[in-house]
Amino acid sequence: MSDNWQLQRVLVIQLDSVSIELALQKLRQLLPAASITLMTTASQPPELFWIDDVLIYKEPVFDNPEQELKLIEQLTQRHFDAAIIFTTTQSPYPIAYMCYLAGIPIRVGRSPEFGGSVLSHWVKSHSDTDLADQQSFLHLISSPAN
Numbered sequence: 001m002s003d004n005w006q007l008q009r010v011l012v013i014q015l016d017s018v019s020i021e022l023a024l025q026k027l028r029q030l031l032p033a034a035s036i037t038l039m040t041t042a043s044q045p046p047e048l049f050w051i052d053d054v055l056i057y058k059e060p061v062f063d064n065p066e067q068e069l070k071l072i073e074q075l076t077q078r079h080f081d082a083a084i085i086f087t088t089t090q091s092p093y094p095i096a097y098m099c100y101l102a103g104i105p106i107r108v109g110r111s112p113e114f115g116g117s118v119l120s121h122w123v124k125s126h127s128d129t130d131l132a133d134q135q136s137f138l139h140l141i142s143s144p145a146n
Helices: 022-030 065-078 092-100 131-142
Strands: 007-016 035-040 051-057 082-086 106-111 119-123
Touching: 007 022, 007 065, 007 092, 022 035, 065 092, 082 092, 092 106
Parallel strands: 007 035, 007 082, 035 051, 082 106, 106 119
Antiparallel strands: none
């Protein structure tokens, strides 16, 4: 995360079922005054001290234009400053595009391929030499993004 970013409202998106608790803890340390919202598909998200709010969405949101528009409207109304997209196997680009349409200016994610400006800050992952997921997520929020 850049020291220059003045983030007040951060959306953390968990697309896969893998744990992101360590990354959320680190994010809270980096942004102690920010409001952090976790967006997940889990019907019973874990109670975490490091988040302020939970936004649950139903899969498959990307196959239903009506659900996509509803989610974009929800994100727009919340006026997020940044979205951090945590993925392991899924592409971050569909949800990053929805964040773009919702007017979220900073969209951070990792992917083995470059996807244009859908992600405003892209961290390249190397699938054959990737770190364990938790370490990779920590790298995403603490490394200078491309």
